[in-house]
Amino acid sequence: MIPDSADDYEIDFEIGRMDLDRVHAWLSTDAYWALGRTREAVHTAARHSLNIGAFTADGRQVAYARVVTDHATFAWLCDVYVDRDHRGRGLGNRMVEAVVERLRPMNLRRVLLATHDAHDVYARVGFVPMPHPERFMVLAQPD
Template identity: 65%
Template sequence: MTTTTGARPGEDAYEIDTDPDRVDIGLVHHWLSTDAFWALGRSRDLVERALRGSLNFGVYDGEGMQVAYARVVTDHATFAWLCDVYVDPAHRGRGLGVRLATAVRDHLAPYELKRTLLATLDAHELYGKVGFVPVPDPEGLMVLRPTT
């Protein structure tokens, strides 16, 4: 999937692509391990393994440089988890987070998944614009935490 976004007059054009070969793993590792509070210190090996096992969304500027990333863990049949959404600080404030989440939603729509989840501490409004809502039955969710 490749989609160009940014059609409004005067707005920068960005391309969103799911080709994993375009993802700059070194850059994504740097973003996540040094600036994403949920992934600080994450090893490059872990980033690479996660990327290989996921559906990846890269956002690229007009020069083809990667400026944002999102990852979806899914079985393409019943469930998906949107995670590791990151927009380079130099490109924030341009609506890329909403555009990226919208591209993910639209890409997953044909699968008619029963549930697509994400976890966020501070971006509820952003994801709400795309249709995400608080979990209606949080008492039904559980988590298995590492024992170490």
């Protein structure tokens, strides 16, 4: 059964609860930013990140996100994914809100993210376009 609203899901940050094989399937086959990502890469990234999952009442994971952070000054929110069958109920919004609340006590100077099409989800919790983008650079490896 698919819950009616985002409030009907349980949000958890415990890595042991994450179904990383399911996360790998989502990211490597359906997430435009991670197509082809290996299982090993998903598992390694999760081990070195703060993870968040959304779960149905029967314990099935239906959404995932992770945060790369030093817990002092910086974080990168990434790999935000909601299972296609559970979209449209505000779950993405609830996940991002939970991440922001979890990070708030760290008093981080910056939390960054990149999105192609979900700007409104992130704007609801305070994300804005990057001020002074001319100051930022990237070292990118070819796909």
